[in-house]
Amino acid sequence: MSGEEKRRRPAPSATPWDGAGDGELSPAERIVRDCHRDMYRYRHAGAGLVGEADFFNGYDRDACPRCGSPAIEGNGRDANGVRRWRCLSCGRAFNPATGTVFDGRKLPVADWTEFLLEVFSYGSLAGAARSGRRSATTPPYWLAKLLAVLEGVQEGAALAGRVEIDEMMYPLPLADQPRMPDGSKVPGGFSKGKHCIGIGCDGSGASVFADEGLGKTSGARTLAAFGGHVARGSTLVHDMENGHNRLVRELGLRSERHNSKLIKRLPDPENPLAAVNRLCYLLRLFLDSHTGFDRTRLGGYLDLFWVMMNPPRDKMEKAAFVLDRAMRNPKTLRYRDFYARSPSSDDEESSS
Known part of the structure; x- marks a missing residue:
């Protein structure tokens, strides 16, 4: 963002009537101005809102967050009623939010x-x-x-029983697409400029999401994405991607393979991969709502999406x-x- 853009952008608290007296404004203008200011003041009231102290005070501290020493003692409360401690080792004060x-x-x-x-x-x-x-x-x-x-957050996430897996290809931003020295597109397949995202789910509604890197999946990538999440002896429901075979062998899974070109024509109730296909659709919708995001943080976005898709539901x-x-x-x-x-x-x- 340029300095000029920053100068042109009004403050979040600004209204079109700042500086005008009440007598210069219509009743409608006054109420809109006052409502906007009241909401802004509420949102920026700081830590003293009702419930804030109770929230922070609900979390105890058994060690100094700065030096790690367990030698701490209570040090009263701040002006908002939040507890404070003092470290007897480094001498610094801290609170639950530190x-x-x-x-x-x-x-x-x-x-x-x-x-x-x-x-x-x-x-x-x-x-x-x-x-x-x-x-x-x-x-x-x-x-x-x-x-x-x-x-x-996905560590320990487990899929069992009838487990569906698939991959979704998500493109790099145009500026980051691989190019030949002359600036032309790199030949050799559609996947070289796309992230492969492994998606898995089971009948209980649990799911996992993993960034497998750029390009098409492989046996090693599939195993790395799902090996720690699929219970041994489960039934793996998947398409005819050869990269899935290693996962089946390594975990002793029962394999149920389907031709993706055929089943995609089926209505959802009859499609054996309907659940994972829906997750692919929702994930693309989610990532598209953050257009242009830094792909080096794709794993973080997948963690967030995992929270959105897994229990608790509300x-x-x-x-x-x-x-x-x-x-x-x-x-x-x-x-x-x-x-x-x-x-x-x-x-x-x-x-x-």
Whole structure:
């Protein structure tokens, strides 16, 4: 984003009537202005909102988040009623949010909750900024923190019984497509400029999503994607991709192979791969809602999609799961550190 664009962009709190007296405005203009300002003040009320202290105080600390020492003692509460501790080893003070994505927060956790609900609804970052009267730079930063919190969330995910797997090819941005020295497209197949995403699900509704890298899948890639997630002795329902055979052999699976060209003509109730096909459709819809995202972070987006597709089913329960994980698995990312790097293409929606 250029300096000129930043200068032209109005502040999220701005209205068309700033600087005008009430007597200069119509009743309609006054109510719209006042509602906008009240909502902005609420969203930026800081940590003192009702429920914030209870949320943070619900998480205890048994060690210093900075030096790791268990020698800590209570140090009262801050102005908002949030507990504090002092480390007897390094002498530094901390609270439940220290070292988490909420460390140094300026916006209330309630706003973070609303952001999660919007993301779970396939909302774009630009839409989240508009609907929440947030700065355009806030949703990309929050998304980066969310992906950090969810890192490793699929570890331990298990599929069993009748397991469907398939692959979805998702393209690199046009600028990153492989090219010949003369600038022409690289010959040799459609998959060289696309990420292969392995998708699996079972009859219970559980699913997994794995980035298999650029190009067509292989036996080694299929095994790496699903080997730790499919229970031995399960029935693998799949197409006639040869790369699946190694997974069948290594895990002792029963194989049920189908010709994809034939079954794609069947109605969903008769298609043996209907469940995994639907996940492919939904995943593409989700990724397309974040057009231009940085493909080096594809794994993080797949972790987020895993949360969206797996239990708990209700979006509010999912938001609670993420907030709890954020407090129990501390990760932090400073605003200045995130934006210190050159803005990546996944920040596209900050300027959309």
